[in-house]
Amino acid sequence: MHIFNRFSKKLHQIITMKYGAGIDMQSISMEYPRDKTHGDLSTNAAMILTKQLKKAPKDIALEIVDELKKHPDIVKCEIAGAGFINIFLESSFWANLVGNVLESGEEYGKLNIGGGKKIGLEFVSANPTGPMHIGHSRGAIYGDALAGLLEFTGFNVTKEYYINDYGGQIEILGESVFIRYKEALGENVTMPEGYYPGEYLIEVGKKLKDEFGDKLLFADEVERKDIIKQFALKAMMGLIKDDLKLLGVEHDIFTSERFDIIEKNKNEEAFELLKSKGLIYRGILEAPKGKTPDDWEPREQELFKSTEFGDDIDRALKKSNGSFTYFATDIAYHLDKIQRGFDELILLLGADHAGYVKRIKAVVSALSDGKVNLDVKINQLVNLLKNGEPFKMSKRAGKFITVKDMVEEVGKDILRFVMLSRKADTVLDLDFAKAKEQSKENPVFYVQYAHTRACSVLRKAAEANIKVEQVDYSHLKDAGEINLIKQIMLFPKIIEASALAHEPHRITFYLYELANEFHSLWSRGVEDDKLRFIIADNEELTKARLALITAAKNTLAIGLGILKISALEQM
Known part of the structure; x- marks a missing residue:
């Protein structure tokens, strides 16, 4: 239990004792105050409780403070603003x-x-038509x-890559x-417009x-096309896996659209399941505004009642000729995930x-039936x-910059940290x-x-033969030392919040602040020998x-380790 939970538990006990059971305390927080002069901890409890108790927040705060003061580690409490309690x-x-922290060792911050x-976590799933960009x-x-963060907090994670190895793009690749x-x-050849012109395919042609x-020039056309497609797909997935390895990324499962979904009739199975639930009907969708999608046509189609589950429009699953739409295959794939017994699904998309x-x-x-949550x-x-200026690198793969280009330019650790330095849904420079x-x-x-x-x-x-044992921690009194300790103690809370929100970028923010407190303490020691x-x-x-x-x-190393970034001992 981290310190915030420890004091939250005490606060909840006080509220239950004074106001009885049944009080909703879900929105009550226990945080570090933004201004360090406002104490060590701060809670909004009084303001949250005011509506339920029909009392002024400051009156509630006074009653809570009377009980908090009895805690042996609390020196004093102050009521600030509209009713914040600063501890x-x-x-x-x-x-x-x-x-x-030292006793916990490499387990510090680890939660269950x-x-x-x-957890079924699908990510990357790049089309297998070339190296990763x-x-x-x-x-x-x-x-x-x-995945590393969720595993650190007690989840059983399966990392999955969906291979889009069926359809028009694979025909063009072949x-x-x-x-x-x-x-x-x-x-002497010319690559038609719309084909894949990247130089990476030259080597594939040579190997073929x-x-x-x-x-193959004289083989049956159907047989030749299938041989080349499978050969090309194997080569492309080899390139992609090599790129993933450069990034330090490994998947547990690679699911094939063709072999695991299409050829196992998962499309039909998913369609019939939705039909049995009364969620399929025949109808004509209105033409969408803007660009017309491939699965729209002004004829009767088999439609899924997607709007009953929060979508903007119902979705076509079968075209008028009876063939399945692209979306129907995606549905079948997610049915396959559900059938594998995942409690929750996470999907990362571009x-x-x-x-x-x-x-x-x-x-x-x-x-x-609403039992499995999907977080996208x-x-x-x-x-x-x-x-600060737009940068163009040489493009060995055609018209895009590859992962290999990037890793060679800055290195894996830097690339991983930078890519995790912003929330996923914000543009990153x-x-x-x-x-x-x-x-x-x-x-x-x-x-x-x-x-x-x-x-x-x-x-x-x-080297000076100083052994860190039988330590008297009471010597740690300096404000800089206490600030560093506070930042270290924040780690489990950050880990918990990051895991629950599925936001690993919060760890990079935290590590920067921890490093800042450490460097500040170091700098003060340079200026003052006593420090x-x-x-x-x-x-x-x-x-x-x-x-x-x-x-x-240790805390820096654990945080970096979760993100698979090296904790360097020398630079």
């Missing part, structure tokens, strides 16, 4: 918490809020970091590779020639799929900059110059440098400060 704690309370709950990397890193195959055989010689959210949430609700996160665009800059303005350097500095101090202590971490003539104070540094270092 001041003994400095010894904070100092003694350092030992708890998931209780083994099964910069936009894919954001979703890949976000999804992988989210034909594009066939052209490269003929090129490898010595023919090496394996089949010129046999910015171009924002209009897809309501319909897929509607169908998951319909298929599961949209990953917005990434703008590439250098010194990636400035190459700033990403490699060694300054406070570069968050990943600033955080890793804090860990490196801490390691440096601890190495010096080891140095190692004091030659005061072993007890030195041991207490080294314990604090160890706690800060």
